[in-house]
Amino acid sequence: xxxxxxxxxxxxxxxxxxxxxxxxxxxxxxxxxxxxxxxxxxxxxxxxxxxxxxxxxxxxxxxxxxxxxxxxxxxxxxxxxxxxxxxxxxxxxxxxxxxxxxxxxxxxxxxxxxxxxxxxxxxxxxxxxxxxxxxxxxxxxxxxxxxxxxxxxxxxxxxxxxxxxxxxxxxxxxxxxxxxxxxxxxxxxxxxxxxxxxxxxxxxxxxxxxxxxxxxxxxxxxxxxxxxxxxxxxxxxxxxxxxxxxxxxxxxxxxxxxxxxxxxxxxxxxxxxxxxxxxxxxxxxxxxxxxxxxxxxxxxxxxxxxxxxxxxxxxxx
Numbered sequence: 001x002x003x004x005x006x007x008x009x010x011x012x013x014x015x016x017x018x019x020x021x022x023x024x025x026x027x028x029x030x031x032x033x034x035x036x037x038x039x040x041x042x043x044x045x046x047x048x049x050x051x052x053x054x055x056x057x058x059x060x061x062x063x064x065x066x067x068x069x070x071x072x073x074x075x076x077x078x079x080x081x082x083x084x085x086x087x088x089x090x091x092x093x094x095x096x097x098x099x100x101x102x103x104x105x106x107x108x109x110x111x112x113x114x115x116x117x118x119x120x121x122x123x124x125x126x127x128x129x130x131x132x133x134x135x136x137x138x139x140x141x142x143x144x145x146x147x148x149x150x151x152x153x154x155x156x157x158x159x160x161x162x163x164x165x166x167x168x169x170x171x172x173x174x175x176x177x178x179x180x181x182x183x184x185x186x187x188x189x190x191x192x193x194x195x196x197x198x199x200x201x202x203x204x205x206x207x208x209x210x211x212x213x214x215x216x217x218x219x220x221x222x223x224x225x226x227x228x229x230x231x232x233x234x235x236x237x238x239x240x241x242x243x244x245x246x247x248x249x250x251x252x253x254x255x256x257x258x259x260x261x262x263x264x265x266x267x268x269x270x271x272x273x274x275x276x277x278x279x280x281x282x283x284x285x286x287x288x289x290x291x292x293x294x295x296x297x298x299x300x301x302x303x304x305x306x307x308x309x310x311x312x313x314x315x316x317x
Contacts, residue, residue, distance in 0.1 A: 062104050064122065072147035073127060073139070076104040076120040079156055084115030088164045088187045089152075090314065091119050091145070095169030095193075096132075096246060098122060099297060103168070106301045110311040117158050121148050123174075132173035133207050134181060135220060142178055164314045166190045168297050168306075169246075173197070176232075177207065183226035190310045192235035193261055193295055196248045197268040200224055200275035208252065228276045231284040233313040236265040237304055239294035246295075261295065286313070 062076045090111060092103040104120040111118035121144075123131035128139035135142060153160045165186050167175030172194035179186045180198060198207050205213030212220045241260040243249060257264040269287035276283030290304030300306040 062101050064101075067148060068151060069147040071140075071143050072151055073144045074122040074124065075148050075152070076100055076122070077152060077156075078104055078108045078111050078118040080112045080115050080117070082115055083117060083156075083158060085158075087114055087116045088162055088314075089117040089119060089158060089160050090164045090166065091121065091149075093121060093165070093167040093171030093174050094123070095167075095171050095297065097169075097297075098124065102297060103166075103171075106297075106307050107166075107311070110307060114311065114315065116164075117152070117156060117160075119148065119152055121145055132170045132177070134174060134177040136207065141174060142181060145178070161185070162187045164188045164190075166192070166310050166314075167194075168192045168300075169194065169295065179230055179232075180210075180222045180224070180227045181220070183223050183230055186230050188231045188233075188314050188316070190233040190235065190313050192290070192300065192306060192310075193237060193240055194265065194268075195246060195261060196253050196257055196264055199256065199268070199271055200228075201271075224275065225279050225281055228272065228279060228281040228283045231313070231316070232272065232286070233310070234265050234269045234285065234287045235290055235300075235306065235309060236262050237293035237295060237300050238262065238289040238291055242294065244295065262289065 062078075064074050065077060066074055090107060092100075092107050094100045094103055100120040100122040104118060107118055107120075110116075123139070123141060123144070128137055128141050128144060130137040131139065131141040131144075133141075149160045149163070152158070162185055165175050165179060165188075167173070167190075169192070172191035173196070175189060175191050176194070177198055179189050199209050201209035202211055203209060205211045206220050206222070210222045210224060240262055243259065247261065253264075256267075258267050266287055269285050272285045273283060276285070288309060290300050290306055290309070293299040293302075293304035293306075297306075
């Protein structure tokens, strides 16, 4: 199968009018310099830069790439015009609405600005219904992501040994559990609006805590201390206080984690800091609420500054 890398955004815009302007790899955007987009203007605010970059991205749905590896999953891919070899690739994981294309479109301007390869995997309901629990699903979501990353690395020539990982809602559940299992692969972590969390508690069985229960079996090998060393940003919309149908509502979660996503995000952040203190790890855990939004990805991007918060976090040394 021939691999076609679809870089929605600047490459699509450039290709429309600069068909001969692609670099030798055929993967990058051309004809739209950073100064034209406001990215090099020291006076430009993040919101102005975001607006300028977004304006350069044409309308139109990105193309979904199908996996070649039988363990792999479909994914969306953005390759910037100039890849920064020092910048870790960014993996953005959707919630249970499966809006992987929305994640690609939201983060593509910043991927272009920062020279990052951007991957938005699609854990379909048919293939990976319970991907949030990572290893408690027939698709084995961590292995599915690894297969996809291998394919992207082969197609782009970009090493993906470590990457920055973001997840929203169900994607935030996947992201922090993946990082617990594979901390050596995650450079920085940002999670937003998870419905509930795996606590750093060895007395609770996974996915509630770190004990290997009968369902997790031999596949569950959490690496708590290494996980606590990952710089972690925890976000939630300040209005995300509804106990909606997607929120896990059971006594053990309500009592230990709280009644709303806001409360649960704050408590999980505190639990990580306490666990780090006990382990003697100098953890970097930040909790922030997003203004003017609840539990809607597009609202949090548009009104809450979600992308700006995440990319500022990922841009730190």
